[in-house]
Amino acid sequence: MSQPAAKAVKRVCMRDHIRDILVGRILDGTYPAGTQLKELYLAREFDVSQAPIREALRELEGSGLVSSERFRGTRVRGADFAEMRESYELRMMLEMRSVALAAPYKPDLLADLAGYLREMDTAVKADDSEAYIDNALRFHRRLVESSGNRTFLAVWDSLLWDIRGRIALRRLAEMGKSLKTLVSMHKALLGRLRAQDVAGATERVQALLARVSSAFDQNGATR
Amino acid sequence: MSQPAAKAVKRVCMRDHIRDILVGRILDGTYPAGTQLKELYLAREFDVSQAPIREALRELEGSGLVSSERFRGTRVRGADFAEMRESYELRMMLEMRSVALAAPYKPDLLADLAGYLREMDTAVKADDSEAYIDNALRFHRRLVESSGNRTFLAVWDSLLWDIRGRIALRRLAEMGKSLKTLVSMHKALLGRLRAQDVAGATERVQALLARVSSAFDQNGATR
């Protein structure tokens, strides 16, 4: 699966390059849900052969971004709200358990989280939701990483939170919910972690993700 | 030498066929951990081109069975016991939560589980561990499926329990642990489900998986 850290420089591998471009286009709406990604068409556009396109598409399929049927092509998968909620339920479990496993919380973990939180705060004040989400994801991924459970991290990564998160944020914005609340919830969480309060921290993680997940409730209400 | 299996069933898709064969070989030890799977070599053996081999390998990579480095080939990944234990922790979370979500337990679910359990019982009496594990996996997968959470099921599926389970069973056998205990634990679980006892059932699921997971404890002791 794709790694969070992308090599900025010289790509030795066409398919990685293509994959990243395709992910970008799906994210920014160039390819809306349902768009068929035709191999030869893309091959011509990127001036490569069909092979690297196929491999990139298969990689996207593995991460659930697109789905393909035999001989019938590959299409961009839409954001199914019910499925979103379900995936947030899993994420909640993963992160809550991670908070328990990560205890006691080491200074370098706390320092990292504090750094991300600071960036989140700055981003929200600058009304830069892209920067907010980038750092929020780093924050949460770091939490899962600190559990020491590689399977947790692999599954967390596989769920493509950079995509789901952006959709959630857009929804929350549409619902008029401010990111400021999320930042303060993260602050509270970090406070509990600093106090080595496992139960408290777990509770905050749950509350936090429940709030984000509420973007996908049928009526859109937080209740 | 060419493979007679190629003619067995009319596969529309070579890569699926090849993938299944490769999985089988990794499972039965034909390809021990660390074996390099060379594309052209396999291509000649299966009498196909390199392309479908590559696609099959990439699929295996996606499910963690093998890992590949750029230009350095694809190798069979070994069974890391620590990682096994970690994956069982996730499985435990998934199944415990599924038991909670699936309530109240419908008659058709209970009937399916009872059917699988019967097969498990028969298999153990016939000392057929293959049949046991097949049905045990059906039992557990059905449980996760009944949660109604598609993400849960997708993640559960992605963890390749047919492989991990077999390894666990082999270990348990080496440790002299009988499958009979596992069958009776499943019986107890089904009893709790029939009684609509969510807490009790959850507890049994945990105990059950903990016992299997113990195959990967450092010393091999159940404690």
Added chain:
DNA sequence: AAGCTGTCGATTATCGATAATCGTCCCGTG
């Protein structure tokens, strides 16, 4: 002998072309 450099063999990544498959449209039939 240690270090550097260039070449070679093995293997993967990519190419350009062909075969297989699916959906559709046209046509004849009832």
Added chain:
DNA sequence: CACGGGACGATTATCGATAATCGACAGCTT
């Protein structure tokens, strides 16, 4: 007019061949 049968176009799956890359080793320099 509804309906099945085949030809066609579009697209994917696979092929056979070539280019790119890596690891190792030999030969040269010091």
